[in-house]
Amino acid sequence: MSSSMPARPVLLAAPVLALAGLLAACSGEISVGGPDGISQERLETEVAGNVSGADKDQVEVDCGGELEAEPDATQDCVITYTADGSRTGVRLTVTDVQGDEVEFDQLLFIAAEDVADAVERFYTEQGIVVDTATCAGELLGEQGETTTCEVTSSSDGDATIEVTTTTVDGLTVNFDLDVAS
Template identity: 60%
Template sequence: MRLPVLSPSLVGAVLAPALLLSACSGEISVGGPGAVDRADLEGEVSANMSGPDADRYDVACEGELEAEVEATQDCLITFSDDGSTTGVRLVVTAVEGDEVEFEQTLFIPADEVADAVERAYADPGLTIDEVTCEGELVGEEGATTTCDIVSSAGDVTVEATTTTVDGLVVDFDLTVVS
């Protein structure tokens, strides 16, 4: 089966370009013994979002953020209009007293990448049975993940490569690799 190389801004449509994550790093006080409370963490991520559509997004973190260098916590930012999501991974870079400093890295969850791949290749008329992606797509230029497309016409592997990141909008290209 032959599929075209696509350069969609599919995930760019997932989150409105008017919304920005205003900082790549942040600082927050420890809310409990050795960790930043989940609610405080969600509030900090929300506070870092700006733009006219900031109130149309919900932030949900998986749990608290341990006050240890290199500790991580993932939070999902969900657009209330269509339910699409972008992830933010928080990584602790320093702990000084009750202050926890962290960096934020965007990522697109694997299921969101799979949905985008399916939309991109279903449009040219291909009937797709299933799309599964190896993992998330990190919001850093050049980052990649692969996705397998299963269809009645045959199976194909597609690579998604981040091309640009603007606020919470992560654009990527799709290339057939096998």
């Protein structure tokens, strides 16, 4: 561990969606008009429609495919703020299907590569030369959730960074960075 790396937690407001909007609900419901899943296009429209706030028109939603109409089915979507390219993921999980009505929960997350980018930017802004930053996994948008990142620096040494979600405000996931080793 480099002595240049901060040894105590440092609050870092994740720059992964500076959108002043909110994801209007932690759960949702959509009528699919039959036993099939929710199409990718319809899902993207639904997620975009759940974003509110002054900048909601500057949001693009890209889902990985359709959401099957069966309990526990999941689909990830990426919400991109077009003003700066920042991204937040939302994982939709079907909780109930009644006829053509599909109910689902929404959970925000930050993809591992976006967490790594934020960690690298933070330490670079502190004057630390970062050669690489890689994270073990995504960071869920729930208080107390964690992931670890490995930061390598040819001039400042290597460190393992623990990233912990502190708060979620709309589409912004805030987190602390703590040098673990």
